[in-house]
Amino acid sequence: MYRRSDELGPQMSNRLALRIALFGGIALALFVVLFFRLWFLQVLNGDKYLAEAKNNRTREFRVSAPRGEILDRSGKILVANRTSLALQVNSRKLPEDLRKRRAELAQLAGLTHSSLPRLRRTMHEQLKLAPSAPVTLRRDVGSYLVFYLQENQDRYPGVTVQRVFVRRYPHETLAAHILGNVGEVSEEQLKERRYRGLQPGDEVGQDGVEYTYDHFLRGKPGITRIQVDAFGQPTRNGRLESQPPVPGDSLKLTIDSGVQAAGESALAARGLPGGFVTMNVDNGEILGLGSFPSFDPSVFTRPMTQAQVNALYRDPVAAPLTDRAIAGLYPTGSTFKLITALAALENGVITPGTPIYDGGSLTVGGESFQNAGGASYGTLTLVPALQFSSDVFFYTLGLKMWNTGDLQRWAHMLGIGRPTGLDLPGAAEGLLPSQSWRNKLYAEGETERPWSAGDNIQLATGQGDLQTNPLQMAIAYATLANGGTVVTPHVGREVDDAAGRVLREFDPGPRRHIKIDPEYRATILEGLHEAAQAPGGTSYAVFGGFPIEVAGKTGTAQRVGHADQSWYIVLAPYPNPRIVTAVTIEEGGFGAESAAPAALQILEAYFGKHSSGESGANGGSPG
């Protein structure tokens, strides 16, 4: 039936048997390999792969929390939130074709006023830390762009528009320096302890109280963990757990927006750079603090134009971001005389009744120090010396204390040239010139002469190397006014939750106490009161008609390369002051010329509101 060749012969059979056996051996070996590999993966390393699988299938999406509101002391909203549209791109949904991908990204870069390399860098940085999460390209996109993208959705695969919270400032520039701004947390900041737990793209306070009280204002982003498939797409019923965002708590400031607005408009009316601070002398609560020129904090909530960037950062003269009230470094002129007077009295250099002859000038070591305007007041005691602001009187005090260090010690105790403890970033320490300071510089060859009597004579009238600012001076005046308590200035008052319950009150307490003789305090305050409201006083022209009794001192500081700087510091009401207001105006001329009228405006605002109820700094809405 079949050819013989098809039959299995005996010799063939032996050779075939060997080959089949070998075949079987190979099959066995291959199966052994498979079984062992299976055992290795599932039994020996199963737990490791199970963990990988679990990690594979979940994604966390962060839902940003609205920041807390910032209110003034009466509950008026200074900073709130609005929702804004952010342009996001989901890298997994971009075209796979590299050329198409590039083209789309280039177009997006154009739409967001960015460049392709910058956009790629943004995406790379954000994806490195949160793989497959959508990348925010730009916040606060205009509605025209949103409409455009919605109409052309098919041309921009992977691009979505997300609602985010953005700061809103109902009073525009009011208190801009205090409020500060928010911005994306930077890479360096992420390494800091205070930003632990944050992710790139999260917003944090970058300046002002937004920075200081960021912890309370920030809130907690919500987290939605969902199950996703291999393409990062949420699966049906794939919501694993959801943690809603916790809005930030609201921050109530000590700021009185009536006082704040008055101070800002007073400065703006002069049109010159300057700063002011109004503070409760007993507890350091700051009622108003401002600087001119100011800025609109809302510019930080949307991309800036080059002109805005230039105006904010590149103008060294106007420097609108600099808060002159706390970061200014100025000589104070005659406003320093309060400190000189106190140091002289407390150290027994003079008594309230010690007469000193003012002949118009004081010559020391061949150098002549003269009164402003060439005046001479004859023999004076302390009160008239303050009233008329006799320079020679205080030159004499400076001379008497030139190598004792008493003036420096008292100025230092009152807070000049040292940190104040203010709860705002960016405050300057200033400089209180002293014998040891100058002699050290001289030894190092940094200056051409050692400390001399002339240096102390200058300091006694707030001139020379002295560098301070309205805040430090306000603290010094407040210390005298309250009888020796150096207060900690602060703008944060309390943190309230969403329901308005107080979660935390801020009362930093005094920095330290100084023993001040009540008689000396009364004498100095009397001198300041005469200066402000007695005929012949330096600021009588301004405060003579003010219905509330005050104690105020003018200052006219000479700055090298600048016209005279105008200062005014006033305590009110006299004789038991509740508040202190310090104003300085660069190139404002005599103290009575510009700073004193500005201070008057502030006091008018404060007392206009508080004239009926004399019960303290609390009050209702301004009327």
Added chain:
Amino acid sequence: MYATRTRRARPEPFALRPGIAERLGLPYMDATLGFAAVGLVAFSVFTLGQATKHDVPGNPGYYVDRQTIYAVLGLIGMYLLARIDYSRFRELRVGIYTFLCVSVSLVFVFGFAARGSRRSFELPFFSFQPSELGKLLLVLALAGFVIDGARRGSARQRTVRYLCLGFAPAALVFLQPDLGTSLVYGAITLAVMYVGGVRWTHFAMIGAALVALVALVLVVAPAVGTPILKEYQQQRLTSFANPSGDPSDAGYQQNQAKIAIGSGEKTGRGDRATQTRLDFVPERHTDFIFAVIGERYGFMGAAFVLSLYALLIWRALRIVTLSKNSYGTLVAGGIAAMLLFQVFVNVGMNLGIMPITGIPLPLMSYGGSSVLATLLALGVLQSIHMQARLGQKGRFAW
């Protein structure tokens, strides 16, 4: 009639009992082989039923229903083939070979393009992939040529002739392009030659040539700018050597399959499986179905399936030794090699020890052509078994 035969299996006592089973020829078939085959297709339908519920929206039974139909048709075909004397295929070898070459060529003309390659015809109810059936056809034809050419030409001429006969369809399939199936064709060709007694020295030379070819294809050709493999093919072939690379490339699939299988641990994750349920593992109903089994049913399930394959291949090798004639030996050897190669490469690819080559897992992977062709091949094995058993009894079935 087969007086010279020396190796013979023990006659099975129940095989002599007459009755309906006798008339159906069941006692002459290899029951263990049949059990393994039915077990595997049943497990395939079971697995697909659980794993593909949500794959086709609104039609949870899409894959199961089709796979069930293919399995039933295949089992019927297997039975019918078992009742036919396989020796007739030897006479039809030229026709079979021609049909094989023409059918895989026609794909280029009428083929249905899917993902960049033309492999199948689109018929009214299902698509048919001729290269799958071609595996069995190649075994049947090539075994015939080897027997027929045993006395023609020198040993070297014969070896070259067999190689060319196997190479032609393999090349056609490779051009579709379907690298995996063409590799199966190569394995079949070598196996049939091996069982057919081609000299060891020739195999050594073929081995050397293969090494040179792989070096040429993977290293030299791309280097001189005329790549032979498509880029994705090359990537797949080389990425298994370092699978922990970028998730977006070919190593990703392999890594995901490995994670899937590993995460099944001893007893599997059942419906809590995520890797193979949420698309992390691609092609889960076809090439990577073993990963589904591994993740869902754990080591117990995967080892059970592997055991069924071991059983299947053991029975195939046993049939090689039982065959009443050389043609049956060669055919059984070719089919055994075809199964072994596909199982090892596919499971090895799932386990991350073999490159990704797109070879389905016989009887498990979803696909009518593959299931049908494999069951028909098992039918041929049954036929060889049956003829051997009937030969022992001294009469033919029909």
